[in-house]
Amino acid sequence: MIGKCFKALVSVICAFIGVQSAKNLRYDFEHGRATVFAIAGILMTITFLAAIYGLVQVVMMYVQYWG
Amino acid sequence: MTKALTLALSLLSAPAWADWQINMNKGVTALSREIFDLHMLIFWICVVIGVAVFGVMFYSIFKFRKSKGAVSEHWHENTTVEVVWTVIPSIILIAMAIPATATLMDMYDTSEADVEIQVTGYQWKWRYQYLDEDIDYFSNLATPREEITNEASKNPNYLLEVDNPLVIPANKKVRFLITANDVIHSWWVPHFAVKKDAIPGFINESWVKVEEPGVYRGQCTELCGKDHGFMPVVVEVKSESDYQQWVSDQRAMKLAMAGEASKEFSMDELVAKGEGVYNTACAGCHQPNGQGIPGAFPAITGSTIATGAIDAHVDIIVNGKPGTAMQAFKEQLSAVDIAAVVTYQRNALGNSVGDLVQPNTIQN
Numbered sequence: 001m002i003g004k005c006f007k008a009l010v011s012v013i014c015a016f017i018g019v020q021s022a023k024n025l026r027y028d029f030e031h032g033r034a035t036v037f038a039i040a041g042i043l044m045t046i047t048f049l050a051a052i053y054g055l056v057q058v059v060m061m062y063v064q065y066w067g
Numbered sequence: 068m069t070k071a072l073t074l075a076l077s078l079l080s081a082p083a084w085a086d087w088q089i090n091m092n093k094g095v096t097a098l099s100r101e102i103f104d105l106h107m108l109i110f111w112i113c114v115v116i117g118v119a120v121f122g123v124m125f126y127s128i129f130k131f132r133k134s135k136g137a138v139s140e141h142w143h144e145n146t147t148v149e150v151v152w153t154v155i156p157s158i159i160l161i162a163m164a165i166p167a168t169a170t171l172m173d174m175y176d177t178s179e180a181d182v183e184i185q186v187t188g189y190q191w192k193w194r195y196q197y198l199d200e201d202i203d204y205f206s207n208l209a210t211p212r213e214e215i216t217n218e219a220s221k222n223p224n225y226l227l228e229v230d231n232p233l234v235i236p237a238n239k240k241v242r243f244l245i246t247a248n249d250v251i252h253s254w255w256v257p258h259f260a261v262k263k264d265a266i267p268g269f270i271n272e273s274w275v276k277v278e279e280p281g282v283y284r285g286q287c288t289e290l291c292g293k294d295h296g297f298m299p300v301v302v303e304v305k306s307e308s309d310y311q312q313w314v315s316d317q318r319a320m321k322l323a324m325a326g327e328a329s330k331e332f333s334m335d336e337l338v339a340k341g342e343g344v345y346n347t348a349c350a351g352c353h354q355p356n357g358q359g360i361p362g363a364f365p366a367i368t369g370s371t372i373a374t375g376a377i378d379a380h381v382d383i384i385v386n387g388k389p390g391t392a393m394q395a396f397k398e399q400l401s402a403v404d405i406a407a408v409v410t411y412q413r414n415a416l417g418n419s420v421g422d423l424v425q426p427n428t429i430q431n
Binding site for chain 2: 059
């Protein structure tokens with residue numbers, strides 16, 4: 001189960017950067033469950049927003065030295 | 068052959084290129100140079116990426132061409148390559164965001180200004196109000212009409228000259244509060260790297276700190292109606308002492324104008340003065356000959372207002388006519404100017420009513 005969830009999460013991450021192999025795609029459609037993908041998608045969206053926020057903080061930190 | 072060679076050589080010569088500037092201005096402020104440097108940095112990053120990507124592409128097209136027996140490979144994906152070409156651009160974008168954010172933050176930092184000026188766009192002129200001084204005036208196009216109508220040769224500052232330039236001190240931080248009175252305009256001085264929309268009901272901010280005294284020219288850069296191309300921006304940067312002198316001159320001029328308003332003028336004086344006011348403030352719409360533009364701007368010649376009751380004539384100039392292009396001129400013209408232009412319109416441009424109005428009547 002954990003393995004399947006992990007695979008779903010990896011697939012969602014791949015979707016975020018627009019990269020996926022045909023083999024994994026077939027696997028997901030044959031073995032995956034929609035709910036797991038939906039939850040992984042929501043989790044990744046939250047992580048993505050947090051990452052953008054963090055990134056802005058990092059850029060702003062550099063800006064202090066730059067300017 | 069000789070012709071082609073001459074042409075090629077002339078293209079390489081420096082003056083030809085000087086006329087052919089297509090890059091941004093470096094400008095005359097620390098901020099404008101910072102913006103220029105950022106622009107060049109991003110530009111060269113794009114050039115390197117472009118050369119690399121197109122280089123690989125054209126090399127592959129040439130090296131693996133069909134005539135050399137190349138056979139296409141059939142495959143669906145290569146995850147590693149795809150990840151690499153997603154991650155690398157992301158890193159480049161983030162790296163570019165650092166200097167870009169630093170420059171943007173400088174551009175938006177309007178704090179601790181030494182001089183604050185409200186810039187208001189009007190159809191088709193600029194108004195400059197110095198918030199800490201009691202200085203408030205309009206800046207109108209000063210290019211002679213004969214140059215516009217091709218009756219005289221055009222001077223180098225054609226359509227880039229005004230009667231009252233904006234005056235600011237050198238080496239002082241000047242903050243601009245930019246807005247508009249009627250439609251959207253945009254205040255642009257390329258050498259300052261300042262271009263801000265002037266929007267009715269909104270105040271946009273910008274700032275400048277010019278190191279060297281000089282005259283810098285710009286234009287309205289948001290299509291704002293018939294005379295959009297006839298409302299230039301001219302900024303005169305003066306040394307600190309010259310600027311202080313200018314400020315005190317403005318105050319003295321204001322006092323002199325207040326004194327003039329109580330004077331009695333003769334018909335000839337008013338008509339002579341009125342002609343100048345008419346050409347600056349009215350001729351843009353009502354035309355220099357007073358004929359107007361049928362269907363758009365009414366004629367002054369023979370108009371019921373300019374030949375009717377003088378009070379109504381004064382009223383429409385002072386308060387404008389809501390719902391039409393006729394502006395209220397009470398903010399733009401002095402009592403003397405209004406008296407002069409009313410008298411001029413009634414006794415020139417084909418009208419001969421024979422009456423006049425004095426500035427003190429306007430003031431009351």
